[in-house]
Amino acid sequence: xxxxxxxxxxxxxxxxxxxxxxxxxxxxxxxxxxxxxxxxxxxxxxxxxxxxxxxxxxxxxxxxxxxxxxxxxxxxxxxxxxxxxxxxxxxxxxxxxxxxxxxxxxxxxxxxxxxxxxxxxxxxxxxxxxxxxxxxxxxxxxxxxxxxxxxxxxxxxxxxxxxxxxxxxxxxxxxxxxxxxxxxxxxxxxxxxxxxxxxxxxxxxxxxxxxxxxxxxxxxxxxxxxxxxxxxxxxxxxxxxxxxxxxxxxxxxxxxxxxxxxxxxxxxxxxxxxxxxxxxxxxxxxxxxxxxxxxxxxxxxxxxxxxxxxxxxxxxxxxxxxxxxxxxxxxxxxxxxxxxxxxxxxxxxxxxxxxxxxxxxxxxxxxxxxxxxxxxxxxxxxxxxxxxxxxxxxxxxxxxxxxxxxxxxxxxxxxxxxxxxxxxxxxxxxxxxxxxxxxxxxxxxxxxxxxxxxxxxxxxxxxxxxxxxxxxxxxxxxxxxxxxxxxxxxxxxxxxxxxxxxxxxxxxxxxxxxxxxxxxxxxxxxxxxxxxxxxxx
Numbered sequence: 001x002x003x004x005x006x007x008x009x010x011x012x013x014x015x016x017x018x019x020x021x022x023x024x025x026x027x028x029x030x031x032x033x034x035x036x037x038x039x040x041x042x043x044x045x046x047x048x049x050x051x052x053x054x055x056x057x058x059x060x061x062x063x064x065x066x067x068x069x070x071x072x073x074x075x076x077x078x079x080x081x082x083x084x085x086x087x088x089x090x091x092x093x094x095x096x097x098x099x100x101x102x103x104x105x106x107x108x109x110x111x112x113x114x115x116x117x118x119x120x121x122x123x124x125x126x127x128x129x130x131x132x133x134x135x136x137x138x139x140x141x142x143x144x145x146x147x148x149x150x151x152x153x154x155x156x157x158x159x160x161x162x163x164x165x166x167x168x169x170x171x172x173x174x175x176x177x178x179x180x181x182x183x184x185x186x187x188x189x190x191x192x193x194x195x196x197x198x199x200x201x202x203x204x205x206x207x208x209x210x211x212x213x214x215x216x217x218x219x220x221x222x223x224x225x226x227x228x229x230x231x232x233x234x235x236x237x238x239x240x241x242x243x244x245x246x247x248x249x250x251x252x253x254x255x256x257x258x259x260x261x262x263x264x265x266x267x268x269x270x271x272x273x274x275x276x277x278x279x280x281x282x283x284x285x286x287x288x289x290x291x292x293x294x295x296x297x298x299x300x301x302x303x304x305x306x307x308x309x310x311x312x313x314x315x316x317x318x319x320x321x322x323x324x325x326x327x328x329x330x331x332x333x334x335x336x337x338x339x340x341x342x343x344x345x346x347x348x349x350x351x352x353x354x355x356x357x358x359x360x361x362x363x364x365x366x367x368x369x370x371x372x373x374x375x376x377x378x379x380x381x382x383x384x385x386x387x388x389x390x391x392x393x394x395x396x397x398x399x400x401x402x403x404x405x406x407x408x409x410x411x412x413x414x415x416x417x418x419x420x421x422x423x424x425x426x427x428x429x430x431x432x433x434x435x436x437x438x439x440x441x442x443x444x445x446x447x448x449x450x451x452x453x454x455x456x457x458x459x460x461x462x463x464x465x466x467x468x469x470x471x472x473x474x475x476x477x478x479x480x481x482x483x484x485x486x487x488x489x490x491x492x493x494x495x496x497x498x499x500x501x502x503x504x505x506x507x508x509x510x511x512x513x514x515x516x517x518x519x520x521x522x523x524x525x526x527x528x529x530x531x532x533x534x535x536x537x
C-alpha cells in the first residue's frame with residue numbers, strides 16, 4: 001500500500017501539519033552515502049534500461065561507472081565548493097554523472113536542453129561550473145556560452161571531435177579504496193541546483209538540500225518496482241526519480257527521445273513499469289493518442305502527476321485504463337525540494353491536491369500576512385524545517401521566497417478543508433479583473449476542458465482599457481475533431497452564467513500550447529502567440 005498522509009490542525013496557530021519525517025536510514029548519512037551502500041547491497045539487480053540506446057546496466061555496473069566518473073572529478077581537483085554543470089537528456093550514463101556528484105558531495109547545476117545560448121550563459125555565469133556534461137547536440141552552444149569560464153566539457157552522445165567523450169571519463173581508474181565523501185556541511189549541504197519554471201524572465205538557480213525530505217513519499221518502493229519519468233535532471237521529478245531509484249534499488253527505465261505517448265505506453269507494457277511521475281501535458285497527449293484505447297497499463301501501481309492541473313476528463317480517461325486506483329495528484333515546488341501533499345482519495349476529493357506528506361507544515365495567509373482558517377482562500381505557505389541555501393547567488397529573491405520564520409511563500413492561492421485536504425485555486429499572479437470583478441483563468445479552463453473535443457486549454461486575459469482583462473482561450477483539439485474557435489466562445493457563453501467570465505477576448509485553435517522548458521504551459525507565451533495571430537488577421 002502507498003504511504004497515506006494525514007493532516008492535523010492547530011486551531012490556535014491556524015497551521016496544518018502531518019506526521020514527523022521518519023528516517024529509514026541513518027539520518028547522518030548523505031544521499032550519496034546511502035546510494036553508495038545500497039548499490040553494493042544488490043549488485044546483480046538490473047539498475048537501468050535505456051529504451052532508446054538499448055543498453056542495460058546492473059547495479060554493480062552503474063556503481064562502477066559512478067565511481068569512475070567521481071574519480072575523474074577528483075583527478076581534476078574538484079572540491080565540494082565547486083559546481084558541475086549538466087545540460088543533457090536521459091542517456092545511458094547520465095545517472096552515473098549524478099551519482100558521482102552525490103559521491104563527491106559536489107552539487108550539479110542542471111539546465112534544460114532547450115535553453116537558448118543567452119540563458120545558458122546567464123545561468124552558468126551564476127554557478128560558474130568547472131566541468132559540464134552535455135550532449136554533442138548542444139556542445140557548440142554550451143562552449144560559446146561558457147567561453148569566459150575555465151571549464152571542461154564532456155559530451156554524453158553525438159560526440160564532436162574536440163569534445164571530451166564520456167567513454168574517456170569512464171576509462172578513469174577507480175581511486176584506490178574509494179569511498180563517498182563526508183559532506184563538509186553535513187546534510188545542510190546542497191545536493192543539486194535546478195532551475196525555476198522560468199515562465200517570466202531568466203529562470204532562477206534553485207538549490208535543493210541533501211535533506212531526507214526528497215524521500216518523504218517514496219518509502220513504499222522496493223526492489224520489485226520499475227520506475228519511469230520522462231523528466232530530465234533539470235526537473236525536480238527527474239532528480240526525485242534518480243535519487244529514489246538509487247536509494248530503494250528499483251529498476252529504472254529511461255529514454256532520451258521527445259515524449260511520444262504511444263512509445264511510452266509500449267514501455268509500460270514491455271517493462272511492466274509500476275511507478276511513474278508525469279506532467280499533465282503528457283497525460284493529455286496519452287488520452288488523445290489513438291493507441292490509448294488498447295494500451296495495457298495494468299502494471300502501474302503508482303501513477304503520480306503534478307506541476308500543473310490535469311483536466312477532470314483527462315483524469316477520468318486515464319483512470320479508466322488503470323487496473324487499480326493509483327492515479328494521484330502530487331503538489332510541491334522545486335524550492336521545497338519534495339512533494340508537499342498527495343491525493344490518495346480521488347473519489348472523495350477529486351479536485352484536491354491531497355493531504356500533507358510527512359515533515360510538512362502549511363498555513364494560509366491573507367494579503368496582510370495574517371493566517372486564515374479552514375475553507376478560507378489565501379496564499380499557501382509551507383515549511384519543512386529543513387535548511388535551504390536559497391536561489392544561488394540571489395539573496396534578494398531568496399528572501400522573497402522564504403521568510404525569516406522558514407515559511408516558503410508558494411505564490412499559489414488555495415485553501416484547506418475541514419478534512420485537511422489542500423486545494424490549489426490559482427497562481428496568485430494569474431488573477432484577472434473584468435469591470436473590477438476578480439476572476440481566475442482556471443474558472444474558465446475547467447468549463448472548456450469539459451468539452452468532448454478539447455484536449456488542452458489555456459485561458460488568459462487580454463487587456464482592454466475600457467473594461468480590464470477580457471478572457472481569451474487557446475485550445476488544442478482532439479485528433480480528428482472539427483472543433484472551431486467560435487464553438488468554444490459559444491460553449492462558454494452558454495455554460496457560465498457570469499458574463500465577466502465569458503470569452504470577450506475570443507479563442508483560437510492551436511496545434512500545441514506554448515510551453516516552458518520544463519513542460520508546463522507558458523501562459524504568457526501562449527498569450528503572446530494568441531495576440532500575434534489576432535493582430536495578423
